[in-house]
Amino acid sequence: MPPEPAYQFRAVTEKDLPTIAGWLAEPHVAEWWGDPETEIAAIREHINSVSVEPLIVKLNGKPIAYLQSYDPHMEDDHPYADQPFGTLGVDLTIGVPELVGIGHGSAILQQFVGQLFTEGTPRVIIDPDPANGRAIRAYEKAGFRAFDTRTSIYGPALMMARDADEVN
Template sequence: MIKQDHGYDFRPVTKKDLPMIAGWLAEPHVAEWWDDPETELAEIRDHIDSISVEPLIVELDDKPIAYLQSYDPHMEDDHPYADQPFGTLGIDLSIGPPELVGIGHGSAIVRQFIEALFEEGVPRVIIDPDPANIRAIRAYEKAGFRPIDRRRSEYGDVVLMAIDAEEGQ
């Protein structure tokens, strides 16, 4: 288990990161939950210049360990989560190296990131794991998220989970 005093750094994805992300998308523990790697990589490349999605690399001790993206569901037409309160941001996380999965990084990364979002004034953060991804659901619950809905959309069958700023303080 990782120590809770780890500080993660979040930096914007650059085109130079795409081969590394492609490698992560090919890892079985990531590929199981993402769509076709080429399609996903093209979307991540497009997100580099997006105003609605912020793609980030998570680093620990200056070493890239995860891909995280945040998005505003109110900035996309017909987004399935646009019913969430205004100001809500959604996040997605994938830890790249398989040896770093299942030892506490997921919940710690998410916790640090959402605390920073709350400090910026974000009222709610949502995340939408596949119902079969029990490991992710447990990690998000450990970070303070709670299930609020079960939905089927273009993203598939999801458990919509949320944490509100007043809960996260």
């Protein structure tokens, strides 16, 4: 695992979409994401969304990952609206293949979730596919714990959470 690097998070812009599209075509990403054109169209819509915040994660000034946070209470009929008020959901994809599996995923989440807790978010959820063992291990390493399994319009999900009041 790399030493605790400081990651930078910035809003996605139209100029980032070709980079994200390239990441979506990588085999380690394509296995877990939908059709790249559909996904890019959704990310484009999120750029000006009030319910989803799409972000580029940078390491040493270079884009390495896509991260989004969302409020499940701001979308009608969101499958996770049963979570406590103030809960935010996150999704993370490391796009650069050679950076997968060496600790960046858990480190990015630890840093980002720590920032959310500092801002007052009480709970953060993440919902990997139950078959995505690599992601689940990274999320557990970042402090997330499984609490439910669900099937929604997004497919099967292992519901995992970190709560601010459990942070030491």
